[in-house]
Amino acid sequence: MLRFSVLGALQIRTAAGPAEISGDLQRTLVQTLLVSEGQPVSGESLAEAMWGEAAPDNQANALQAHISRLRRRLRDLEPDRPASRVTIHPSGYRLGVGEGELDAAEFIRTVRQAESAAPGDAARTARLLGDALAMWRGPVFGGFAGGTLCQLAGARYEEYRMRAMELRFDAELRLGRHAAVLAELTEAHTNHPLRERFCELLMIALYGAGRQADALDVFRRMRRHLDEELGIQPSPALRQVEHAILSHDPALTGDTRMPVRLQPA
Template sequence: MLIFSVLGALEINVPGKKIEISGELQRTLLQTLLVGEGESVSSEALMRRMWGESMWDVQPNTLYAHISRLRRRLRALEPERTEPRLTVHPSGYRLALAEGELDATEFVRKINSVEAGKFHSPGDSVRLLREALAMWRGPAFGDAARTPACRRAAVRYEAYRLRALELLFGAELENGNHATILAELYETHLAHPLHERYCELLMIAFYRSGRQADALEIYRRMWRRLADELGVRPSPQLQRTEQAILSHDPALDHPAVPPDASAPSAPWTRCPVLS
């Protein structure tokens, strides 16, 4: 069984070792096929996914030669496999992928399971979300997300990663772990300063940690940033959270974190200090 990893630089894992695919075009071809997550793709569509409008400058024989080379390489990695991993048929090409063989598909499946509310306790959600986020080794496809299809897929997977963090921090707060995740949540907010949900969750974490002034300062900074960079005001939800903090609304002390929550946490010892 091969495990294909694209949440970071491309890797193929076989039991006990990692395999590199040599040659930039071979790696590009494999990554583009992986983007399809097991679907069949025609020659023209595959070339368009790899080269975009520049596909007309590429000889079809170039693709065929690299398809043949990749088929041989994959077959050598799985000598006991009865069916070819990469099949060629009249409608095009298909890279067969069973459940669990592509890390990005598994990642998305885990996030969707939490989002669908399949877990009864926030602790179970946290465990699955941390497992999912631990699958990331760097930006999707690493530095090789050059093809149009890989760039689009990288954006999609990154959106899922950001959503996973929202769900994770919401579930951690629902578990009462506001002090434990404070530094982690603060760093995530700094990395995504215009992401209002991270800001809201950080405000709640500060407030529950007895740091109302820091919670309000985070809000003021967000207000200025949104006004200066986007020319907009904070969302009604974020404004309501600020008012709840100002009025010491008892609802803020309740484990539930509106509007969306689900999800123990990695130990963080540093506590951020606003200055």
Template sequence: MLIFSVLGALEINVPGKKIEISGELQRTLLQTLLVGEGESVSSEALMRRMWGESMWDVQPNTLYAHISRLRRRLRALEPERTEPRLTVHPSGYRLALGEGELDAAEFVKKIHGVEAGERNSPRDSVRLLREALAMWRGPAFGDAAKTPACRRAAARYEAYRLRALELLFAAELENGNHAMVLAELHETHLAHPLHERYCELLMIAFYRSGRQADALETYRRMWRHLADELGVQPSPRLQRAEQAILAHDPSLDRPGAPPASSAPPAPWARCPVLS
């Protein structure tokens, strides 16, 4: 069994060791096939995914040669496999992927599982989400997300990572771990200053830690960012959080208040804002 890892630089894991695919075009080809997560793709579509509009400057034989080399390389890694990992047929090419063989697909599956897991306790959610986030070794595809398809996929996986962090922090607050998670949440908010849900959760964590002034300054800083960068006001939800802090609303002291949104962001969203 091979494990293909793209949540970081491309790696192939076989029992006991990690394998690197040599050659930039070989790595690009494998990454582009992995983006399809097991779907069949035609020669033209594969070339478009790899080179975009520049595909017309590429000789078709270039793709065929690299397909052959990659097939041989993968076959050598799985001598006991009866069916080729990379199959060629009239409609194009398909990289077969079984359950658990692509880390990005498993990561997304775990996030969907937490979102759908109505019976998960906040403690279970924290454990599952931290396990999922630990799968990341760096930016998706590392520095090699050069093809149009890989760039789009990297953005989609990153949006799910941001969603996972949002769910994690909300679950930690539900567990009453505001002090423990405060520094991590603050760092994440500073890295994503336009993400309103991170701001809201940080405000609550500050407030529960007895730092009302910091909670309100966090809101004011967010207000300035939104006005300067996007020309908009904070969402009604974030404004309500500020008013609750100013009024010392007792509900803020209860784990889980205000409730986390259950609606996932669009995976392609530039800056997911939940309301």
């Protein structure tokens, strides 16, 4: 069985170790087929991803040549596989990917599982998401996004990564690990200064670590940043966290079964 990785530079792992896909066009072809997660991709979409507006005159023949090259490469990596992974369909070309073979699909599955976890299952959620986030080896596709399909998929994977970070931080705070996550939360908030959930969680972590003044200072800076960059005020959820800190609401550092995001009164 092969394992395909796109949460970082494109990589194909075999039982013998990682295998390279050489050439920008071949990498773009593989990535575009992978992000479709087993659904056929039209020849036009593949050509757009590979060549953009600089497609060769014999585009169909050139694409078929690259498909044949990819088939040979995958066959060399799986000599015992009875049929080619790359198949032709009326609607285009398909790369067969089994369950557990694409890291991005496994990552999204884990995040969705964490989203539906019970509030009292914080320890398992934190561990599960910590392992999932460790799957990321760098920017999606190693920063080599390719065409539109890959760019859209990359944005989707990145959004799931942000969601996984939020859920993991939330779980860690439920467990009372306020000081332990401060460095990571500060980095996340710094790297994504307009993402309010990171700000909320950082404020709660600071308060739980005994740094109320710093928590309120984070809110003031966030309010100023939102006003200057977007011309908006903090969301009700963010203002509610500020109010909870000012009133020393026990829900901020209380029972781990209590949701970190406070509910409106």
